[in-house]
Amino acid sequence: MRRISRGKFVVIVSFFLCLLAIEGWIYNNTDGQNLNIKYESFDVRNISTANVTKKFRGVGNGLSNIIKVEKTTYSFKAVVQDKEAKEEKKEEVVPVAPPVPFWHLPTEMGTISQNPHYSHMAFDITSPRGSNEVIYPVANGVITSIYNDAYGALIVTILHEVDGARYTSQYVHLSRYAEGLYVGKWVSYTDPIGWMGTSGYSTGVHLHIAVLDCALYDPNDANCANLNSFFAYGNKKALEGYWGLGSYVNVPVSWTSRS
Ligand SMILES: [Zn+2]
Numbered sequence: 119m120r121r122i123s124r125g126k127f128v129v130i131v132s133f134f135l136c137l138l139a140i141e142g143w144i145y146n147n148t149d150g151q152n153l154n155i156k157y158e159s160f161d162v163r164n165i166s167t168a169n170v171t172k173k174f175r176g177v178g179n180g181l182s183n184i185i186k187v188e189k190t191t192y193s194f195k196a197v198v199q200d201k202e203a204k205e206e207k208k209e210e211v212v213p214v215a216p217p218v219p220f221w222h223l224p225t226e227m228g229t230i231s232q233n234p235h236y237s238h239m240a241f242d243i244t245s246p247r248g249s250n251e252v253i254y255p256v257a258n259g260v261i262t263s264i265y266n267d268a269y270g271a272l273i274v275t276i277l278h279e280v281d282g283a284r285y286t287s288q289y290v291h292l293s294r295y296a297e298g299l300y301v302g303k304w305v306s307y308t309d310p311i312g313w314m315g316t317s318g319y320s321t322g323v324h325l326h327i328a329v330l331d332c333a334l335y336d337p338n339d340a341n342c343a344n345l346n347s348f349f350a351y352g353n354k355k356a357l358e359g360y361w362g363l364g365s366y367v368n369v370p371v372s373w374t375s376r377s
Pocket residue numbers: 232238240241242325326327
């Protein structure tokens with residue numbers, strides 16, 4: 119009799135253990151299904167930001183019932199490494215994630231036709247669209263000047279503040295300005311500021327773009343208190359190996375950066 123009771127006891131305990139296991143499995147499974155995340159869209163056309171829409175579907179209240187929608191915009195920031203850090207990492211063979219630029223490219227399409235050097239502190243960018251190529255700010259900022267230089271080039275400069283540091287981007291040779299531009303206007307990186315052109319000292323339609331870590335026309339900024347100091351500072355930085363926009367943006371040979 120004792121042996122039978124023990125046997126029955128074991129069977130009953132096993133049965134309940136089994137029930138607990140099944141309940142646990144159902145609970146975990148249901149919990150997982152309740153947070154069924156569906157990625158509706160992932161916009162990677164813009165290399166600096168990504169929009170992700172998550173839809174949470176409830177299974178308890180009917181299939182494909184959307185109970186929650188979350189929209190998130192991810193902005194990527196540049197990883198700026200100093201020379202020492204780069205040298206240290208030289209020997210390591212570590213797979214690294216692709217660079218995530220903070221700055222936006224100034225055009226939708228383009229090819230670099232000239233890199234910065236000591237007498238040309240800027241990138242020259244051409245486009246298959248020619249003067250139909252819209253020029254955008256490389257980051258949000260405020261317009262600090264709209265002017266023609268001595269050769270008649272149409273120029274815009276924008277002041278940016280990124281992580282507490284100030285930068286000036288300069289866009290040269292535009293064919294025309296966007297409407298409604300004025301000095302002091304806040305612009306987003308999605309606001310057109312003009313169109314590519316060949317105004318001024320230029321042999322073909324292109325954008326000449328310089329980005330310097332100074333605030334143009336700020337009397338408190340000795341580096342770029344005026345246009346002459348802007349160029350002088352740019353050339354000094356170029357001799358030091360500073361490549362303006364290229365220091366921050368991984369600029370491909372050609373690209374489509376904006377939707
Ligand atoms: Zn140029």
